[in-house]
Amino acid sequence: MLIGSQKRRRFHLALALSACSALALGLMGCPPPANQSGISGSPSGPSTTLIVGFVGPLTGDAASFGISQKNGIEMARDEINAAGGVGGSPVTVVYEDTQLDQNKAITAFNKVTDSDKATVVLGETSSANTKAIGPLAQRKGVLLLSPIASSANLTTSGFPLFRISPSDAFQARIAAQYALSRGWKTTAILYTNDEWGTGLKDAFATDFKAGGGQVLGDTGVEPKAQDIRPSLTKIKSLKPAFIYIPMHPDEAGVAIKQAKQLGIASSFLGADSFSEPTIAKIAGSATDGVVYTMPASGFGAAYDQFAKQYQAKFNGAPNYNAAAGYDALKVIAAAAKRAGKTDATALATALKQTKNYEGASGSITFDTNGDVTSKAFDLKKLQNGQSTLVQGHIAINK
Amino acid sequence: MIWQALYNGVVTGALYALVALGYTLIYGVARLINFAHGDVMMVGAYTCLFCMERFHLPPAPALLAAIAAGALIALLIERLAVRPAARKGDRLAPVISTIGASVVLQAGAGLLFGAAARSLPGGKLLDPIYLGPIQTTLAQLSTLVGGSVLTLVLALFLKFHLYGQAIRAVADDPTLAETVGIAPHRIAQIAFALSGIMAALAGIAVGLDSSLRPTMGYSLGFMGFTAAVLGGIGNPTGAILGAMLVGMVSSLTGTYLSSAWLPGYVFGTLALLLLFRPQGLLPGRKAVAT
Amino acid sequence: MTYYYSVGILICVAVSLAVSLNIASGYSRHLSLAHAAFWGLGAYGFALATAHKWNPLLALVVSVLAAALGGLVAAAPTLRVRGDYFLVVTLGMGEALNNVLVNLRSLTGGSNGLSNIVLLPGVKPGPNIDYYYLQVFLAAAVVMVVLGVLIQRSAFGQALRATAEDEEATAALGRNPTWLKVRALTLGAACAGLTGGLYASWTSFISPGIFTSSASVLILATVLLGGIGNIWGAVFGAIVLTALPEGLRFAHVPGANAQLWQQMIYGLLLILLMAVRPGGLLPARSGR
Numbered sequence: 001m002l003i004g005s006q007k008r009r010r011f012h013l014a015l016a017l018s019a020c021s022a023l024a025l026g027l028m029g030c031p032p033p034a035n036q037s038g039i040s041g042s043p044s045g046p047s048t049t050l051i052v053g054f055v056g057p058l059t060g061d062a063a064s065f066g067i068s069q070k071n072g073i074e075m076a077r078d079e080i081n082a083a084g085g086v087g088g089s090p091v092t093v094v095y096e097d098t099q100l101d102q103n104k105a106i107t108a109f110n111k112v113t114d115s116d117k118a119t120v121v122l123g124e125t126s127s128a129n130t131k132a133i134g135p136l137a138q139r140k141g142v143l144l145l146s147p148i149a150s151s152a153n154l155t156t157s158g159f160p161l162f163r164i165s166p167s168d169a170f171q172a173r174i175a176a177q178y179a180l181s182r183g184w185k186t187t188a189i190l191y192t193n194d195e196w197g198t199g200l201k202d203a204f205a206t207d208f209k210a211g212g213g214q215v216l217g218d219t220g221v222e223p224k225a226q227d228i229r230p231s232l233t234k235i236k237s238l239k240p241a242f243i244y245i246p247m248h249p250d251e252a253g254v255a256i257k258q259a260k261q262l263g264i265a266s267s268f269l270g271a272d273s274f275s276e277p278t279i280a281k282i283a284g285s286a287t288d289g290v291v292y293t294m295p296a297s298g299f300g301a302a303y304d305q306f307a308k309q310y311q312a313k314f315n316g317a318p319n320y321n322a323a324a325g326y327d328a329l330k331v332i333a334a335a336a337k338r339a340g341k342t343d344a345t346a347l348a349t350a351l352k353q354t355k356n357y358e359g360a361s362g363s364i365t366f367d368t369n370g371d372v373t374s375k376a377f378d379l380k381k382l383q384n385g386q387s388t389l390v391q392g393h394i395a396i397n398k
Numbered sequence: 399m400i401w402q403a404l405y406n407g408v409v410t411g412a413l414y415a416l417v418a419l420g421y422t423l424i425y426g427v428a429r430l431i432n433f434a435h436g437d438v439m440m441v442g443a444y445t446c447l448f449c450m451e452r453f454h455l456p457p458a459p460a461l462l463a464a465i466a467a468g469a470l471i472a473l474l475i476e477r478l479a480v481r482p483a484a485r486k487g488d489r490l491a492p493v494i495s496t497i498g499a500s501v502v503l504q505a506g507a508g509l510l511f512g513a514a515a516r517s518l519p520g521g522k523l524l525d526p527i528y529l530g531p532i533q534t535t536l537a538q539l540s541t542l543v544g545g546s547v548l549t550l551v552l553a554l555f556l557k558f559h560l561y562g563q564a565i566r567a568v569a570d571d572p573t574l575a576e577t578v579g580i581a582p583h584r585i586a587q588i589a590f591a592l593s594g595i596m597a598a599l600a601g602i603a604v605g606l607d608s609s610l611r612p613t614m615g616y617s618l619g620f621m622g623f624t625a626a627v628l629g630g631i632g633n634p635t636g637a638i639l640g641a642m643l644v645g646m647v648s649s650l651t652g653t654y655l656s657s658a659w660l661p662g663y664v665f666g667t668l669a670l671l672l673l674f675r676p677q678g679l680l681p682g683r684k685a686v687a688t
Numbered sequence: 689m690t691y692y693y694s695v696g697i698l699i700c701v702a703v704s705l706a707v708s709l710n711i712a713s714g715y716s717r718h719l720s721l722a723h724a725a726f727w728g729l730g731a732y733g734f735a736l737a738t739a740h741k742w743n744p745l746l747a748l749v750v751s752v753l754a755a756a757l758g759g760l761v762a763a764a765p766t767l768r769v770r771g772d773y774f775l776v777v778t779l780g781m782g783e784a785l786n787n788v789l790v791n792l793r794s795l796t797g798g799s800n801g802l803s804n805i806v807l808l809p810g811v812k813p814g815p816n817i818d819y820y821y822l823q824v825f826l827a828a829a830v831v832m833v834v835l836g837v838l839i840q841r842s843a844f845g846q847a848l849r850a851t852a853e854d855e856e857a858t859a860a861l862g863r864n865p866t867w868l869k870v871r872a873l874t875l876g877a878a879c880a881g882l883t884g885g886l887y888a889s890w891t892s893f894i895s896p897g898i899f900t901s902s903a904s905v906l907i908l909a910t911v912l913l914g915g916i917g918n919i920w921g922a923v924f925g926a927i928v929l930t931a932l933p934e935g936l937r938f939a940h941v942p943g944a945n946a947q948l949w950q951q952m953i954y955g956l957l958l959i960l961l962m963a964v965r966p967g968g969l970l971p972a973r974s975g976r
Contacts, residue, residue, distance in 0.1 A: 193791070224619075228608075261526050501955030
């Protein structure tokens with residue numbers, strides 16, 4: 001076994017390491033260095049310089065979401081600065097990539113607020129990561145605004161949050177009302193088994209049943225599932241009038257494709273994921289006739305102006321995410337002008353006063369929770385891979 | 399509903415069988431779990447898509463190109479990832495190397511084709527066909543028929559052809575095989591190439607029936623591997639048996655219970671089996687338990 | 689400063705997980721891809737216990753026990769199978785646990801996760817918690833490293849390494865290889881569980897999406913980089929693989945495909961490493 005010198009070495013090692021840990025534990029009792037407290041003001045520039053941080057997926061699977069928002073924010077920043085900036089100084093925006101990973105979201109948030117001294121953070125793209133950085137924002141007194149996070153439970157998450165996009169609960173309600181108006185009395189729900197899909201399923205079921213409809217059954221499927229036939233076989237046997245399908249594009253496409261192959265006759269009613277071209281790419285003509293809900297955008301003077309400039313700058317039409325990013329920075333700048341200051345508290349108060357702001361992504365009014373309830377939804381239909389409007393600007397009635 | 403569910407199970411089983419046979423062949427010959435096997439499937443599917451979209455090839459040549467690509471990638475994996483890492487007594491290093499290969503293939507596919515899901519243009523193959531109480535498509539029937547034919551051909555190859563017998567010899571006892579003059583490297587290459595061919599076909603079947611993504615190999619690969627283990631890894635008949643079992647379990651639990659729990663069911667089955675019979679249903683060439 | 693503290697905390701977490709993986713299965717070369725699941729069990733154990741108003745310190749004990757239990761359950765069917773086999777089986781185990789976390793919504797909150805997890809006693813809420821937590825995580829990491837080194841040099845560690853080389857011989861010498869592996873796995877899982885409990889307390893929000901197979905693969909990669917069964921190697925690997933992406937933040941590497949290139953490089957590195965230095969980047973320590 002161990003000879004004498006090895007035993008001694010081992011003892012010394014254990015002693016040294018224990019001493020280190022004891023030291024570390026002891027330090028816990030000491031107060032932190034003095035420059036830790038509260039928000040860090042900008043030591044160099046004037047105190048009215050608005051510094052905004054954006055944290056989101058700029059690389060990885062969800063990169064398209066982050067890049068769209070970034071494009072919109074860039075455009076807004078250029079516009080604001082061309083008109084003189086905020087408080088006489090140009091607005092600075094810092095972008096940090098999170099790859100939609102929770103830990104990276106935390107470090108990204110900390111970096112923009114510590115190193116870059118941002119007092120406002122735009123993020124995150126997923127509801128989970130927003131919940132991860134929310135408490136940080138609260139602790140540091142930083143204003144948090146998410147352009148596109150839409151989970152219904154963010155309203156009751158416990159930390160202050162502003163959102164540009166309406167909660168999924170409304171989307172489900174609009175869908176339920178549409179279904180009832182079509183005289184569809186029975187449904188089966190095929191959903192993606194994650195936060196988004198489950199949230200929509202629950203909200204839809206509640207509203208549909210409240211309106212007199214009957215939910216014959218529901219079945220959840222793993223994200224990116226390849227073989228959805230077992231669930232579809234089950235749903236087919238229930239013979240619902242229509243199928244509500246809150247699924248992400250990858251598996252939604254497979255579901256619709258395999259549903260056709262199984263000879264399912266029920267209509268499909270989808271959620272905003274159906275605006276992605278992936279679904280028609282996978283399922284082809286099987287998607288014809290599918291109706292889905294989508295936050296209303298693509299109308300109004302503000303949008304037209306935005307779309308024109310977006311086309312000129314990025315050589316393509318903007319999508320909803322870009323419009324949301326654009327509006328996010330614009331409402332913040334507007335609030336900063338109203339407040340005359342750029343610290344988070346003043347901004348939050350001023351932001352709450354935003355009423356009927358006509359943005360590229362719709363009309364924005366914040367309620368007391370920081371949610372936007374003024375936006376409308378569209379009902380669209382897919383035909384040959386293109387979306388046409390079925391019913392536009394449906395207001396959310398609470 | 400029961401007939402459709404059973405039929406779904408059979409078709410899924412046939413698909414898993416193609417994948418499971420690949421795992422079992424490689425394991426029998428090289429004592430190696432090829433983590434990149436699912437990704438070879440993905441390469442086959444994307445090659446077919448690429449040929450049809452970019453070069454506008456008709457289905458038959460695209461299929462052949464896919465098969466060739468599958469065999470080629472499998473051989474490359476053997477030569478570049480597995481062989482350099484294989485050392486006497488170290489079973490772990492080549493396996494980890496195949497993990498590296500898997501990561502490389504997925505990243506490569508992502509860079510070349512993007513992450514968004516695609517589909518193989520099936521056309522008439524995807525029209526619903528009604529066989530009594532069952533709905534199916536030509537694509538599915540082809541998978542069934544093609545899979546069965548392929549399995550039969552493989553069985554005959556293993557039994558009667560010289561190289562097939564050599565594969566069985568190496569799987570049985572590699573040292574003895576070497577003493578009678580069978581070169582283990584050459585046999586490993588053949589096994590990898592065969593697995594690559596089957597994987598490519600499985601990939602095309604999936605591409606027709608559902609969709610293609612750079613990460614499509616992961617879950618199918620895992621199912622195929624589970625099937626191979628269930629049946630007794632190293633034993634081709636076992637692989638087919640295991641595949642049918644896994645296919646049936648997925649289909650029936652998904653239809654009658656809830657597909658939300660599918661990973662749980664499949665893994666639960668595997669764990670139970672390993673608890674009571676680690677060598678699988680049929681005896682493998684070399685027992686898994688030490 | 690919280691940026692550097694949070695990066696420091698994440699490095700300590702990575703070190704703890706890598707070292708605990710080595711303890712669990714590095715010495716016996718029965719590498720597992722379920723390690724993130726033990727981490728998750730610890731995190732959820734802490735979150736659920738404190739949600740029921742248990743004292744946070746008691747809740748940390750729950751984390752440790754929950755993960756250890758998980759390790760025990762994992763060990764039972766799987767330790768009779770060989771090392772390379774074990775790798776895939778544990779992968780399935782991790783997936784199954786993730787599936788359970790997502791589906792048992794009433795218990796675990798499902799994909800929504802659990803929010804508002806409490807702070808450790810003695811930490812005042814406010815902008816400075818990262819400073820305090822860094823010290824806690826550092827202490828925990830140090831303790832685990834010490835534990836790892838002590839095991840490496842102990843009879844237990846020697847027996848584990850003997851098991852890795854030749855199980856039959858080890859059994860013939862009177863040590864029960866399966867029992868040895870079970871103990872190691874349970875201990876390693878317990879350490880991962882402790883890390884999980886502390887992690888849950890620090891982030892105050894956890895969801896199944898953190899504790900995935902990809903996370904397990906990353907933990908395995910840190911161990912492989914530094915050398916399986918090599919504690920200091922694990923520390924090295926963990927620091928490199930955590931600090932590197934953060935360092936790249938300041939380098940502003942452009943392109944949406946950056947992550948894919950990064951992935952490809954990791955994969956090629958892995959293949960290269962296995963071909964050239966399967967023992968890891970650090971030289972193998974012969975003094976046992």
